[in-house]
Amino acid sequence: MTATEQHRLGKALWTIADKLRGAMMADDFRDYMLSFLFLRYLSENYEESVKKELGSDYPEISRDIIKKAGVNTPLQIWYNENPDDIAEFEQQMRRKTHYVILPEYLWGNIVELARTQSKELLDTLEKGFKYIEEQSFDSSFRGLFSEINLHSDKLGKTYEERNIMLCRVFTEIANGIAEFSTDIDSLGDAYEYLIGEFAANSGQKAGEFYTPQKISSILSEIVSLDNQNPAKGKKTKIDRVLDFACGSGSLLLNVRHEMGKHGIGKIYGQEKNITTYNLARMNMLLHGVKDTEFEIHHGDSLLNDWNILNEINPSKKIQFDAIVANPPFSYRWEPSEELAKDFRFKNYGLAPKSAADFAFLLHGFHFLREDGTMAIILPHGVLFRGGKEELIRKKLLTDGNIDAVIGLPSNLFYSTGIPVCILVLKKCKKHDDVLFINASEHFEKGKRQNTLRDSDVRKIVETYQYRKETERYSRSVSMCEIIDNDYNLNISRYVSTAKEEIPVDLAEVHKQLKKIEEDIKIAKDKHNRFLEELGLPPIQ
Structure with missing residues (x-):
């Protein structure tokens, strides 16, 4: 499927979602729509694997014959005809596809129940979700649909009203995607498109789960470059990549896309919001990332409650070649006295209660490999605020850990209109200066939202990669100059976009x-x- 067709598929699905949600808030309907699409993906992927496994034994028969048999899927016919072989078959499918779906919970059966307005649809769907959560996958996929309440009044006040609503949703989705080829990549990209559209209509809540694609591309391209000499191009391999505030997982998927399917060993993500955590896991699978190739943890990064990141045994400390993150901006937190002794913060001090920006940064930076690269999106305040943040900033600069400061235009995010910056950090860098890029005036203005053009993204990445110096855009600044400015990293101090007045x-x-x-x-x-x-x- 071409990029244009993928866009058309995404747009078609969004039109369906926008029509069906009615008065329901976008972020509420999002969870239903995306979960149903995920079921569609699981079913299609599973049935393709079943065809290969059963070969000539797979019932290649018409819809009419299937209906005469009193079932809605070919697999159900095989189950009916081979009851003694089911256990062995499912064991084999778990080895090959890592999950199993019973015939009655496959997309084809659900859609047929919806098309015929069956009163059994809601109950069947609920049982199907429960089966997938508890029996299809291993324990790491428990709770995948935990936030999907099929008995919510948002779908209807009675069982009958909710069932009718679900019949409409599934029928519309099935009809809407019928004309498109929905392989893994195309459905995954359409899924990502939908996430973006829901974010655009969710206002402040969008910041919880979505980083605009163009900004994701900047971060993913930067961390994919050679650590010591970015001008050499991409790294050959990233063994581990981490996003400790991963939202829907779009940043991690962008890094994977940049490196190629075989360019990354394993993807790691952490997300505090349970709904978004489930969304990230679905998004990974929808993009063809096997369950053995990623690990998403539900927990609080600031508390560091993920066992694999807890340094009980320092010799087993896990480190990452690349770290990307878009944590909540100026998040208020309540650090305890005990946290001041935490191995992540003890050499820097704690970020203030009013803004956990540096706490997030230090959390990720601690787990960065010596030859790794970290790119994190933060509000401009981290560049110049005083007090505890100034002390943290000073140490990072003195230790030579801040490689680049990239200023972006305002109003790029759905959740806030403030301009943000990207900090690029390394534990061992080649240059004894800091590259400042002021890209604040390079964007396309929109009615509600500004956007970065492909040319804007390319200019930022190439300026970083080749450490270019361009008047009113970028400059490498010596540590002596930064020290003279009391470690203030305000971008306009070093790269002003103002044009010089004619004498x-x-x-x-x-x-x-x-x-x-x-x-x-x-x-x-x-x-x-x-x-x-x-x-x-x-x-x-």
Whole structure:
């Protein structure tokens, strides 16, 4: 499927979602729509694997024959005809596809129940979700649909109303995607498109789960470059990549896309919001990432409640080649006295209660490999605020850990209109300076939202990669100059976008004024002569 067709598929699905949600808030309907699409993906992927496994034994029969058999899927016919072989078959499918779905919970059966307005749809769907959560996958997929309440009043006040609503949703989705080829990549991209559209209609809540694609591309391209010499191009392999505030997982998927399917060993993500955590897991699978190739943890990064990141045994400390993150901006937190002794913060001090920006940064930075690269999105306040943040900033600069500061335009995010920056950090960097990029005026203005163009993204990445210096755009600044500015990293101090005023030639201006005065005198004398001929008093 081409990029244009993928966009059309995403747009078609969004049109369906926008029509069906009615008065329901976008972020509420999002969870239903995306979960149903995920079921569609699981079913299609599973049935393709079943066809390969059963070969000639797979019932390749028409819809009419299936209906005459009293079932809605070919797999159900095989189950009915081979009851003694089911256990062995499912065991084999778990080995090959890592999950199993019973015939009655497959997309084909659900859609047929919806098309015929069956009263059993809601109950069947609920049982199907429970089966997938508890029996399809291993324990790491428990609670995948935990936030999907099929008995919510948002779907209808009675069972019948909710069932009718679900029938409409599934029928519309099935009809809407029927004309498209929905392989893994295309459905995954359409899924990502939908996430973006829901974010655009969710206001402040969008910041919980979505980073605009163009910004994701900047971060993913930067961390994919060679650590010591970015001009050499991409790294050959990233063994581990981490996003400790991963939202829907779009940043991690962008890094995977940048490196290629075989360019990353394993993806790690952490997310505090349970709904978004489930969304991230679905998003990974929808993009063809196997369950053995990623690990998403539900928990609080600031408390560091993920066992694999807890340094009980320092020799087993896990580190990452690449770290990307878009944590909540200026998040208020309540650090305890005990947390000040935490291995992540003890050498820097704690970020203030009013803004956990540096706490998030230090959490990720601690787990960065010596030859790794970290790119994190933060509000501009981290560049110049005083107090505890100034001390943290000073140490990072003194230790040579801040590689680049990239200022982005305002109003790029759905959740806030403030301009943000990208900090690029390394534990061992080649350059003894800091590259400042002021891209604040390079964007396309929109009615509600500004966007970065492909050319804007390319300019930022290439400026970083080749450490280019461009007037009113980028400059490498020595540590001596930064120290002279009291470790203030305010971008406009080093790279101003203001155009230099053209110098005024005062002598020339004086000459022009004298000429104007002479012209006025000549015109006045001529006018007074006319007045004198008419017998009128002259103008003084």
